[in-house]
Amino acid sequence: SQQGEEDPQALSIQEGENATMNCSYKTSINNLQWYRQNSGRGLVHLILIRSNEREKHSGRLRVTLDTSKKSSSLLITASRAADTASYFCATPAGGSNYKLTFGKGTLLTVNP
Amino acid sequence: NAGVTQTPKFRVLKTGQSMTLLCAQDMNHEYMYWYRQDPGMGLRLIHYSVGEGTTAKGEVPDGYNVSRLKKQNFLLGLESAAPSQTSVYFCASSLGETQYFGPGTRLLVL
Secondary structure, three states: OOOOEEEOOEEEEEOOOOEEEEEEOOOOOOEEEEEEEOOOOOEEEEEEEEOOOOEEEEOOEEEEEEOOOOEEEEEEOOOOHHHOEEEEEEEEEOOEEEEEEEOOOEEEEEEO | OOOEEEEOOEEEEOOOOOEEEEEEEOOOOOEEEEEEEEOOOEEEEEEEEOOOOOOEEOOOOOOOEEEOOOOOEEEEEEOOOOHHHOEEEEEEEEOOOOEEEOOOEEEEEO
């Protein structure tokens, strides 16, 4: 069963613009992760934010977490063509920290 | 460090045939997972393992079996393939929260 749901399903922007993707989830969590998947490849972990954190940065990535609204956002600043990929949020499944439930993903296309 | 590797990369099966997908990791991770990814469905957990000699069912286990005889290997078996098992299969491993994925196996069942 899906826990996280990304929004929008697809996003197309120009190089240099910022891209924002959102994730909403249903039950309380103690952390949330974002992964990237380039076409035809496996998922790659980007960032993990814990429930006691509001915001976290990693290079051009900024993740926020609002536990009261059960939502998270991923901002990619100054996007590049190489950022073209699907982005998934993942939350712990069944109360376990080692099992994850993934959303259906946001397909980001960055046009040169 | 190869990380997580999967064999084969691509396979075509006829309905009713059997096959085994191999996943190997060289990071000494305790946990290993098999997912399937279908268009518009995201990733769904098939089976997972919390250590050598252990396996457990995930969200969509029917039609699949797994074994983890060695800590570094996790095998996914299809005893009698069905067209509904056409998918991309990903293996992952972890020490806990963050998972590391293999490149995937594309399976077509005719």
